[in-house]
Structure formats: C-alpha cells, structure tokens
Amino acid sequence: MSFMQINDLKVYYPIRGGFFNTVVDQVTAVDGISLEFEKGKAYGLVGESGCGKSTTGKSIIGLEKITSGSIIYEGENVTDNRRGRGSSYNRDIQMIFQDAHSSLNPRKRVQDIIAEPIRNFLKLSPDEEKRRINELLAIVGMNEDAKLKYPHEFSGGQKQRIGIARAIACNPKLIIADEPVSALDLSVQAQVLNFMKDIQQEFGLSYLFISHDLGVVKHMCDHISIMYKGRFVESGSRQDIYTNPQHIYTKRLLSAIPDVNPVGREERKKERIEVESNYAANHKNYYDENGKVYDLKKLSMTHYVAMSAHEKGGI
Amino acid sequence: MSSTEQLLSINNLHTGFRIKDTYFDAVDGVSISLKKNEILAIVGESGCGKSTLATSIIGLHDHNKTRVEGEIIYKGINLAVLDEEKFNKVRGEEIGMIFQDPLSALNPLMRIGDQIEEGLAFHTKMSKEERDKRVLELLTQVGISNPTRIAKQFPHQLSGGMRQRVIIAIAISCKPNIIIADEPTTALDVTIQAQILDLLKDLQAETGSGIILITHDLGVVAEVADRVAVMYAGQIIEEAPVEELFANPLHPYTRSLFNSIPQMNSENEKLQVIRGIVPSLTNLPRTGCRFSARIPWISEKMHEENPSMHEVSPGHLVRCTCWQHFHFESEEGGIAR
Structure with a gap:
C-alpha cells in the first residue's frame, strides 16, 4: 500500500x-x-x-x-x-x-x-x-x-x-x-x-x-519515470523501461547513454543516428500540436506510456 | 589509424604549483605521445x-606561480620553454582547445560570429569577407542549422549544446593539428553529449587532426577514444589501446575504477569502493607506488620501490609490478591473473 x-x-x-x-x-x-x-x-x-x-x-x-x-x-x-x-x-x-x-x-x-x-x-x-x-x-x-x-x-x-x-x-x-x-x-x-x-x-x-x-x-x-517538458512520457518498473521502452523519447535517451564497452561502438552510433532520425520523423505521433506530451496510457500493471488516443498499443 | 605520424610527444613533464614558496608537482613525470588521426583519452x-596536463600543453599557466619542466615537443619545438609571443602563434592555429564549461569560455558581450572571427583575424591573412564566409562555414560544419542568425546572437541566447558547438567551431577555426578537449561534455545532457561526441569524431575523420580528450567518464572513453591513458596522483599508471584496456585492465586502480561504475547491465549488486581518498597535492607520496596506501591488503613487498612503466603487451603499459599480485579485498588472496 x-x-x-x-x-x-x-x-x-x-x-x-x-x-x-x-x-x-x-x-x-x-x-x-x-x-x-x-x-x-x-x-x-x-x-x-x-x-x-x-x-x-x-x-x-x-x-x-x-x-x-x-x-x-x-x-x-x-x-x-x-x-x-x-x-x-x-x-x-x-x-x-x-x-x-x-x-x-x-x-x-x-x-x-x-x-x-x-x-x-x-x-x-x-x-x-x-x-x-x-x-x-x-x-x-x-x-x-x-x-x-x-x-x-x-x-x-x-x-x-x-x-x-x-x-x-x-x-x-x-x-x-x-x-x-x-x-x-x-x-x-x-x-x-x-x-x-x-x-x-x-x-x-x-x-x-x-x-x-x-x-x-x-x-x-525499482520504479522509473521519464520526464519531458514537465510531464511523464513513460513510467514503469526498471525492467519495463530498460528492456521494453515504448516512447520514442525514452528510446532516444537510452540510446544516447555511452556504454562502457568499446566493442560495437560503430553499430551503436548507427543505431543512435537511426533513433534520432526516427525521433525527428515521428515526432508528431508522440506529441500533440503544441509539442505537449500526451496523457499516460496503461500498458501493463506497472507500465504507463504517453500516447495519443488513436494509437492504442500499436507503436 | 591510417597514419602513425607523431604529432606531439611529451617527455617527463613536471608541472608544479607554488604553495608557500615550495613547488608541488601536480603533473609528475608524464610521458606520452599523440599520433595523427588519433583520439587519445586521458x-x-x-x-x-x-x-x-592539458593546460601545460597549451601553455595557459602563469609562470610566476607555476613551474613547467620537461619536454613538450611539437614540430621540433619545445613548447614548455616557448616564450609567450611565439606561443600565441601556436595557440589556436596549431593547437585548439575545447573547454568544459561552454558559457564561461565565451565572452558574454561579444556576438558569436565575432568570437569565432577573432582567431581567424589573428592567425590568418583573410579579408573581412572571407572571414565572414568562413564563420558561416564553421557554424554549418558543427551542425548549426541557421548560421547567419546564430552568428549575430549572444552566448546567453543559445542552449548549452549550441554553445559547446560554438566552442568547437572556435577551436577548429584555424584547422589546428591538435585539439585538446577538456571534459567537453560534462556540462551537457546525455542526448546532447552523444551528438557532440559524434561531431568530434566526424570532424576528426574529416581533418585528420589528433585529439586529446580529457574526461572522467569511462563511458565517453569507450565511445570515442583510440588509446587511453589512466592517471592517478599526477602520474600515468596505465596506457593501452581502448579495446585492450576495457577488455584487460591491469593496474589495481584501473580495475577498481571499472568496478565502481553503476552499469546498465548489472543489477542490485554492491558497487566496489576504493578505500581511502585521493591524496591532496601537498601530501602526495613522492616515492614508491602511489596507489599502495589505498590497497593496504596488498603487501608492501609486491610494489616496486621506484615504479616504472612496463610494457606488458604491444602498446599496453602498466606502472609498478603490484598488478601481478593484486586481488580485490573481497576476493581470496593469491595471484589473480
């Protein structure tokens, strides 16, 4: 409780x-x-x-x-x-x-x-x-x-x-x-x-x-919330956020963290650029016309993601 | 590394600060070299x-309070003894520097364009029109999308990431052979950090200059560096190519440092803590292995009396012999490796 x-x-x-x-x-x-x-x-x-x-x-x-x-x-x-x-x-x-x-x-x-x-x-x-x-x-x-x-x-x-x-x-x-x-x-x-x-x-x-x-x-x-412009874009347990990120902003944030392992850094850079271009391209699917984050929608018992209403679960 | 041409070689550099009429060496016998096309992380x-070390290379020390001894050889000249007037020709033109705090490194009363132009006016014979053109070129090169507008703005009107891009533009304006980046991304957010690091790497690939990257963030090192030198108490204690160092760290300090990172893929375990504290400048032990006080469970006999660098495998150097006997406090005794 x-x-x-x-x-x-x-x-x-x-x-x-x-x-x-x-x-x-x-x-x-x-x-x-x-x-x-x-x-x-x-x-x-x-x-x-x-x-x-x-x-x-x-x-x-x-x-x-x-x-x-x-x-x-x-x-x-x-x-x-x-x-x-x-x-x-x-x-x-x-x-x-x-x-x-x-x-x-x-x-x-x-x-x-x-x-x-x-x-x-x-x-x-x-x-x-x-x-x-x-x-x-x-x-x-x-x-x-x-x-x-x-x-x-x-x-x-x-x-x-x-x-x-x-x-x-x-x-x-x-x-x-x-x-x-x-x-x-x-x-x-x-x-x-x-x-x-x-x-x-x-x-x-x-x-x-x-x-x-x-x-x-x-x-x-145990529980992590990702914030952007004063609102939560995603909120969930540690596993939810790190292994199953749903919001494009969370993905972008995770891809930007430097990994303490020089092996595979070229691939990581490519991935980062891909996520970044994805972010630019799909920006309007995740933010409304004023650039505001949508309300949180429940995905599972612990996992909440900010999505537009017409895009239920199908990201 | 396409070319192995040496750009800079530092031999037995000592930089000491005067505290009450005694000089205390903050950099204590550092020898290292930088090759063309290479990112060397410290x-x-x-x-x-x-x-x-960085400020010694670019000569930013006040000689009344600081003593710089040893050799910093660049194009056959020893920068450590170069006089101020000649150094001004080197600074900016041959060696560029990127500072940690992008706001305090920029003049708040000068427009961005003028600040970038300053170096060009001093070092080159370009006309005003050429310089203006070059400023816009540089701003585009560092990924600023509307350079004409930004060039007319003041530093406070830009975000932290933009300011750091401007600093980088200033540093590369005269196409220097060496760029020293002192914690270039520490003041920035992770997403911006990734962008700036990618930018640095791309610029280096374009210009072929050598970069000395100074940082405390091992993640940043793993992302961009080619070769790494680990420093402790004024000395380099381990030096290796980046893959080698991360796969096979040898010196007790390096190993302890790696174990104290809260990693993305480790869950809930205890982080390794290095015992004791970094000794302050005035009571630094000047003889023996400087890390020995922080690993007291390793017997004195395992350390060298005057630790020197040993080449363990090609390009991989470690100071002192204690690494051969080192084990973490929680582990069983005996030879770890």
Whole structure:
C-alpha cells in the first residue's frame, strides 16, 4: 500500500512584464504528474536539464509553490501544510541536495548541522541529543571527532554523507535525493550509493531519486519515470523501461547513454543516428500540436506510456 | 589509424604549483605521445592532474606561480620553454582547445560570429569577407542549422549544446593539428553529449587532426577514444589501446575504477569502493607506488620501490609490478591473473 500519493501536480511560474508588471504568460515547469510512494521502494525521476524534475522534488517537499494538484500523505491532504512546523509531513519527508557543499551552513559545526532537525522535531534532552548525533555519525561511517569540525574541512563525499546524516536524523519515511552523486567522483559516488542502499534496507526508507544519469538510476531504483517538458512520457518498473521502452523519447535517451564497452561502438552510433532520425520523423505521433506530451496510457500493471488516443498499443 | 605520424610527444613533464614558496608537482613525470588521426583519452578522478596536463600543453599557466619542466615537443619545438609571443602563434592555429564549461569560455558581450572571427583575424591573412564566409562555414560544419542568425546572437541566447558547438567551431577555426578537449561534455545532457561526441569524431575523420580528450567518464572513453591513458596522483599508471584496456585492465586502480561504475547491465549488486581518498597535492607520496596506501591488503613487498612503466603487451603499459599480485579485498588472496 502506498503511504503517499501525488495527484496531478502542477507548478507554473508566472512571467511578469508590461507596464504594471502584470502576469503576461507562464512557464509550465511541472504540468500534471501523479506519483505514488510505497514503503521501502526507490523511485527514479529522469530527464534532461530543464524538464522539471528538480522542481517536482522541491514542490513535494514544499520549497516551491504548487499551482494545482494535491499531495495526500497517510490519508491526509497536506498540500497547503507542507511546511507546517507541527505537521508530521515536514518531519517525515527529507531532502538530500545535489551540491553538498552549498547545502551545509559554513558557519555551523557538524554537530549543529545534524542537530537542527532533531531540535526542530524531537524533544530530546542534551544528553540524548548528543547520543543521537554520535549514532548518526556512526551510521554514515564518520568519526566522532568530526562533530566539532566545519563543513569546509571535509571532502566532497564526506560532505554528502553529512547531508545524508541530517536527512535521516528524524527517521524520515521518504527522502528526496536531487542528483545526490552527480558532483562526486566515480569511486566516491560508489561509496555514497552503496551507503544509501544500506540505510534504505535498514530503515525501510523510500527514495525519490532525481537524476539525469540512467546508469545510477538503474542501480538504485525499482520504479522509473521519464520526464519531458514537465510531464511523464513513460513510467514503469526498471525492467519495463530498460528492456521494453515504448516512447520514442525514452528510446532516444537510452540510446544516447555511452556504454562502457568499446566493442560495437560503430553499430551503436548507427543505431543512435537511426533513433534520432526516427525521433525527428515521428515526432508528431508522440506529441500533440503544441509539442505537449500526451496523457499516460496503461500498458501493463506497472507500465504507463504517453500516447495519443488513436494509437492504442500499436507503436 | 591510417597514419602513425607523431604529432606531439611529451617527455617527463613536471608541472608544479607554488604553495608557500615550495613547488608541488601536480603533473609528475608524464610521458606520452599523440599520433595523427588519433583520439587519445586521458582518464582520472578530480585532482589527478589531467587538466593541468592539458593546460601545460597549451601553455595557459602563469609562470610566476607555476613551474613547467620537461619536454613538450611539437614540430621540433619545445613548447614548455616557448616564450609567450611565439606561443600565441601556436595557440589556436596549431593547437585548439575545447573547454568544459561552454558559457564561461565565451565572452558574454561579444556576438558569436565575432568570437569565432577573432582567431581567424589573428592567425590568418583573410579579408573581412572571407572571414565572414568562413564563420558561416564553421557554424554549418558543427551542425548549426541557421548560421547567419546564430552568428549575430549572444552566448546567453543559445542552449548549452549550441554553445559547446560554438566552442568547437572556435577551436577548429584555424584547422589546428591538435585539439585538446577538456571534459567537453560534462556540462551537457546525455542526448546532447552523444551528438557532440559524434561531431568530434566526424570532424576528426574529416581533418585528420589528433585529439586529446580529457574526461572522467569511462563511458565517453569507450565511445570515442583510440588509446587511453589512466592517471592517478599526477602520474600515468596505465596506457593501452581502448579495446585492450576495457577488455584487460591491469593496474589495481584501473580495475577498481571499472568496478565502481553503476552499469546498465548489472543489477542490485554492491558497487566496489576504493578505500581511502585521493591524496591532496601537498601530501602526495613522492616515492614508491602511489596507489599502495589505498590497497593496504596488498603487501608492501609486491610494489616496486621506484615504479616504472612496463610494457606488458604491444602498446599496453602498466606502472609498478603490484598488478601481478593484486586481488580485490573481497576476493581470496593469491595471484589473480
């Protein structure tokens, strides 16, 4: 059973202009997406830059205003109360940011950074708080003397782990991870990903994993949604997306990923060019006259694809 | 590789940065050569010295703060000791460079056409009309569909992929023999990345120039490179033709790196983590095998005292002898290969 549902989420940014600075137009950053979260599952959100994936994450946690749509958390509509101090939603949904460095206050010591959510949400005595901080540092595999240091004294991977420690401080149910490893080196990236998987299993966490790296998403996520211009073009289980992609945009994205194998790269290039020309030729079968993605149609229990109405299942 | 003519040969290059009156070598004894018609990839994690190597070749270092020693031989001239005025003739005309961040590499106050023209005006004796024609030609060559309009626009009006195409147009404007591409696709989306890589490959096939591709992305290497050099802590630790390196990586660092990629065809298994961290410039071990601290389960005796490159098979070179005894921490001991 899903503990959280997002229905028809829309985020529009107004474009102001004219003499009285009135709203003249709007940017449709997120244009009607629906998601459900189950306990212990990881959900991937993939797309090119500017497709609205980060806006989706930010609007779910409440850093961005929602234009319309609703978020139901444990049967309760929390759309207008996402940042409420008293609401359990604010405590149970946490976020890990892309740039670990700028997401940590440079003037605060690590212990104060990690303690912030604890002080906000849990009423712990100073002793208990200290114990909890030590516990969290142990979970993210850091030394206890890290407590008194400042963020700049750590490497990129360590900073990201401090960010994770802060996110899991109040035992959240869902963590929104916005490109958590794209700023890290390969070996450090492996470290952080392994670690995120470990705590997922240990605490039954759910993730909303926002990334443009399809390799990382495949490694981490059970369910993947591909986004384009604020809408889902395809949504399905890992197998659905990687072995049976239906939408031309998904195919294009998959064919563009470099394979870590030099053998057969000429064939891959040919295939890529073919998909690309296919994309240009059949563009109108997949997008309506305004270039908007069609509504999702159900293909199987898990697999949804955006198709026009007159093209049922016959792509 | 149709021709094996050598374009550039680097011998024992040291590039050091001054920190409190001491020079610390970020590039520490690199020797490598580039042939005509070849894409040489230099791979490594951040801080391994790969970008410093690139900027040394094209002479972008401030000599008050940097020490460049060794030989960078191009057409019989040692670029490492060339004075600024002569270097200006080489830069752009003989060696072109493509930078990582296409926005900050372009002048925000200059129109695209003027920026491409700048190099042509400096290096060639073309008339204004010829230059204008060449600019449009170049923009078409890098796959921009309406060059007359784009030439009049400013960088901020273009998308990231378009900007990178403009950068490439600038780099190839004087038909250089060598193109250095420093992480040319890191700032771009995968679909654009594929387009740019294909473009680079096509251009190279057309012009026959040599490309030095600097990247941390092994996928990119597998897609375009002919030969690969892996760098760690300022040194090249393995060098091989691309098929050979991907099929048969030998050095412990290369093998660990391959094992830490979340791959499309692997499911749910644990990723390999390399223990410890990349040593910083100031406390880099200058003797012995520099990777030994990160594979402590391999005994000291397995490393060479002064690791040098050994040719294992034609064209495949590995530093140090520890690879013969290396096994992953999770594996059983003994000789892995």
